[in-house]
Amino acid sequence: MYRYKWNELLAVCSSMIRPKRILEKLKILSPSKNQTYDENGICIFCRYAQTGERIIYEDELVAAFVDRKTIAKDYLQIIPKRHIKNIYDLSPQDIPLLLHMWDTGQRLLQDRHPNQKYIFGFHVPPRNSIDHLHMHCIVPPIKSFFGKIVHSNYFWLMSPEDLLFKIQHESTRKPRKIKI
Ligand SMILES: [Zn+2]
Ligand SMILES: [Zn+2]
DSSP states (O other), rough: HHHHHHHHHHHHHHHHHOHHHHHHHHHGGGGGOOOBBBBSSSSSHHHHHHHTTEEEEEOSSSEEEEOOOOOEEEEEEESSSOOOOOOOOOOOOGHHHHHHHHHHHHHHHHOOOSTTOEEEEEEEEOOOSSSSSOOOEEEEEEHHHHHHHHHHHTTTTOOOHHHHHHHHHHHOOOOEEEEE
């Protein structure tokens, strides 16, 4: 009887720990992962934008689709149609594009879930899973503990405000003097 219970306890513990699942989730922390390209070597977000695959909204500059992860009440991604690798490839000229992405995300979430708290943000490389700029647009609550950490503006997700500040700030930074 005790032995049976012990085995049962072990089974419960191992199903709770699920090391494979944890390793999968930790991949986002590793710079080596690359989920950007499909089997034909095409950026999957460029493919969505060009073919309309999964797209729920588009205009001349941006496209939006529902994230495959079902960790929140609602979860959209807004992408620029142009292939911009990540936040480090943004310059002050992209500020109108960023504002448009942010505005589009707010309008879409407002339509789908009016008057709620929303989370918007960009993963900072190497903590991004796809090398095509995308803005996470989330309606809480986020269900998993790990999801909460990875999608929190405090730890892992740079908010649009902070990103705009960063781009503006870097553009106004004085060039370093070069010693000859
Ligand atoms: Zn792309
Ligand atoms: Zn991301």
